[in-house]
Amino acid sequence: MNLFTDIRALVIDSLAAMQAEGALPEGLDFANVAVEPPRDAAHGDMATNAAMVLAKPAKAKPREIAEALAGRLADDDRIEIAEVAGPGFINLRLAPAVWQGVIDLVLADGAGFGRSAMGRGEKVNVEYVSANPTGPLHVGHTRGAVFGDALASLLDYAGYDVTREYYINDGGAQVDVLARSVYLRYLEAHGESVAFEDGTYPGEYLITVGEALAAEVGTAYVDQPEDVWLAEVRAYATDKMMGLIRDDLKALGVEMDVFFSEKSLYGTGRIEAAIEALRARGLIYVGVLEPPKGKTPEDWEPREQTLFKSTEHGDDVDRPIMKSDGAWTYFAPDIAYHYDKIERGFDQLIDVFGADHGGYVKRMKAAVAALSDARVPLDIKLTQLVKLYKNGEPFKMSKRAGTFVTLRDVVEQVGPDVTRFVMLTRKNDAPLDFDFDKVLEQSRDNPVFYVQYAHARVCSVLRKAAEAGIAVDDLTLAAADLSRLDHEAELSVAKKLAEWPRLVEIAARTHEPHRVAFYLYELASEFHALWNRGNDTPALRFVQEDDPALSQSKIALARAVAVVISAGLGILGVTPVQEMR
Known part of the structure; x- marks a missing residue:
């Protein structure tokens, strides 16, 4: 149930009736007619722009259309007041029974309240994290993991068929560096002194991998040339690192449906098939690129390369897919991987990349558009950097990792729930400051605490009522007389609850799960405000011990708040708490 959709349907029906009576011409397009919350709550509960968007095509003054439309809308029992504002906007105030009915719907639908069929079962692939399997996940991966996982849950909640996918970057030179690093730890396990040079990974996380390898193969690789052990150690190390990454993700509450190996694309004809698919569309040619814009690198020289004509699908320049020596560029397997998804x-592809991949967006979108004949949209979401602070100072790198703060460092400091919520308190493309002290504060300024506290307060109300002998099971609350909830503070909470289904659809459509976190904070604020008013006005308290029926009506509202908070936290991957400790 989306109340805003219901009222928009009323507006559309009223406009159609005006057409039937000749007050509006036929053939008008109502697609841009909207019903939304007004910018200023003092103006009403909802507002419609119908008269403004129809005035020009109807060849009429917007205020004249608005006045006629407002009169029709006011005839509906749900509309208490319909008034024209400014040049032709219509502000609507709904009858209290409408908002009271929202509480009833929440309790009737339970966890299903706000779920949408908007996605119509369309298949969506969300690829996220996809870190090189060369070490533990760092804090940047943490933000991408949380964002991608919450987005996947949001889309599922909105009716899409979602697949969570991790692309294992195990086909490039970095896994050879990993193998050499593990080999050094392997030698170290055999008592040799080693030095980490040439970009090898010095992190302590590889010590146990080297020791495990030594236990498994003994001295078989000691004093052997690289061609003897490289392939075997590379496979062994990659497997161990992916085990570590899976454990990291599990600690954060992230579980993937698919782990796709880049290496599986090589030597199997799959890269060649993707490039041939582009060639069949006339998009592969041999040519020479123009020099880079700006200062030309000293080592740049014009040379023939095999190129993908990505400019035909929105890119700035055509992109090399094969080097002059016949080797594939790093772009070629990525094309093949997305071709595999298609x-x-x-029906939709979503990639979650780090901020340093901004230059990769247009070429990847061009490839998917070309390979799918523009049938499959690709949305690439970039996650900006996270700055960590503790005790007022930047949080130092992890000794385990050697060069960066790991996902485990963050989760061990504050727990997975706090980590996940805080990572969604900013839009994905905005920088995020993560202060370990502030995210554990018990104050309104800490959104994690504030939302969890609202849920815990509802639970405390239920316990207190039960102790007073008041029945507060969901079946009883659903039968409560909600017409007794007529105070503006109570109706304000109900109005915020009514926004939840609309918020879900907007957040899913825009691929912005942070909207859920923002909404939960706003709902918690409304609930806490009602709670605090009860401190001064006893009639607003949830438990009225001398009137069990009234208590049940008020507790029904509180229970509805808990239902929606629990659903929203579920999308974010956060567990609602029963009490604050």
């Missing part, structure tokens, strides 16, 4: 039948 061939698997996904």
